[in-house]
Amino acid sequence: MSVTAFGHAGHKITTASLREHKLRHEPISCLTAYDYSAARIVDEAGVEMVLVGDSLAQTVLGYENTLSVTMDEMLHHVKAVRRGVKNALLIADMPYGSYQVDPKDAVRNAARFVKEGGAEIVKIEGGEKRAELVRRIINAEIPVAGHIGLTPQSVNVMGGYKLQGKDLSGIEQLRRDADALDRAGVSCLFLEGVPREVASIITAEVGTPTIGIGAGPDCDGQVLVFHDILNLTFGHSAKFVRRYGDVAALMTAAVQAFRADVKSHQYPSDEESYHLPKETKASLDSLLANPPTRYSSWQVLPTRKVNGNGDHVAAD
Ligand code: KIV
Numbered sequence: 499m500s501v502t503a504f505g506h507a508g509h510k511i512t513t514a515s516l517r518e519h520k521l522r523h524e525p526i527s528c529l530t531a532y533d534y535s536a537a538r539i540v541d542e543a544g545v546e547m548v549l550v551g552d553s554l555a556q557t558v559l560g561y562e563n564t565l566s567v568t569m570d571e572m573l574h575h576v577k578a579v580r581r582g583v584k585n586a587l588l589i590a591d592m593p594y595g596s597y598q599v600d601p602k603d604a605v606r607n608a609a610r611f612v613k614e615g616g617a618e619i620v621k622i623e624g625g626e627k628r629a630e631l632v633r634r635i636i637n638a639e640i641p642v643a644g645h646i647g648l649t650p651q652s653v654n655v656m657g658g659y660k661l662q663g664k665d666l667s668g669i670e671q672l673r674r675d676a677d678a679l680d681r682a683g684v685s686c687l688f689l690e691g692v693p694r695e696v697a698s699i700i701t702a703e704v705g706t707p708t709i710g711i712g713a714g715p716d717c718d719g720q721v722l723v724f725h726d727i728l729n730l731t732f733g734h735s736a737k738f739v740r741r742y743g744d745v746a747a748l749m750t751a752a753v754q755a756f757r758a759d760v761k762s763h764q765y766p767s768d769e770e771s772y773h774l775p776k777e778t779k780a781s782l783d784s785l786l787a788n789p790p791t792r793y794s795s796w797q798v799l800p801t802r803k804v805n806g807n808g809d810h811v812a813a814d
Pocket of ligand 1: 530551554688690721
């Protein structure tokens with residue numbers, strides 16, 4: 499039996515290939531995706547990793563931060579993305595509350611992403627303090643991605659979304675976090691919101707590939723949020739976000755044009771309408787040219803009579 503992944507042409511990215519990328523100094527690209535169409539676009543563009551990030555809380559579900567999104571909501575989106583991803587490595591973000599409370603629940607929830615969602619790897623936030631949990635999840639045969647620095651699920655503890663590792667003790671803590679997760683066996687390490695210099699040191703120190711977001715160019719790979727690069731997020735965007743397209747402008751123009759066409763009777767045109775078969779049309783035209791008396795000869799109508807009061811009554 500052939501075991502070509504998913505039976506599709508192309509190069510399937512695995513956790514092993516991530517390490518090879520690092521060894522060969524080949525940058526790794528990663529984008530978030532939250533639904534089938536985005537997943538197809540990202541995967542077919544050859545992006546190596548697709549992350550169903552808990553950022554979908556804000557980008558897709560309109561929550562204020564990532565804390566509210568639930569396991570079921572995340573799973574719903576992971577399943578949709580799974581159906582669109584063939585070659586990229588599919589990462590599911592474990593939402594707040596799904597791994598912080600009880601390690602057994604954490605493993606069970608991680609397994610749901612694999613079993614029900616088809617994810618190949620799960621991501622959890624936090625450094626040293628998560629090393630033991632990372633081992634437990636890996637022991638359950640589930641690869642783990644680490645995530646340190648600015649970890650959005652700790653927004654209330656950090657007192658906002660703040661750059662991390664700005665002073666020497668902060669740098670030291672980040673190095674310890676990275677080292678602990680590397681030793682625990684993470685398949686990659688997301689570095690978010692840390693100075694370039696710090697990301698560069700960590701990238702050189704750990705064996706696992708680092709994937710930066712707001713962490714400068716020296717990481718082994720880069721991740722951005724799909725909606726950010728397309729200008730589909732509303733409001734302020736961070737300094738590290740680069741816009742590669744203005745999809746919001748395209749969508750707005752298309753929606754406004756549709757509305758205007760409807761209002762001015764320009765949509766739909768005759769070409770955009772369905773038509774009767776020729777013979778039916780000819781019969782209809784002759785009927786319309788020579789209108790039958792009401793109710794008399796339209797074969798399709800049930801035979802009905804009008805009684806002496808002008809009421810319609812069923813035929814005998
Ligand atoms: O949820 C997310 O989108 C993320 C990244 C951007 C790293 O965690």
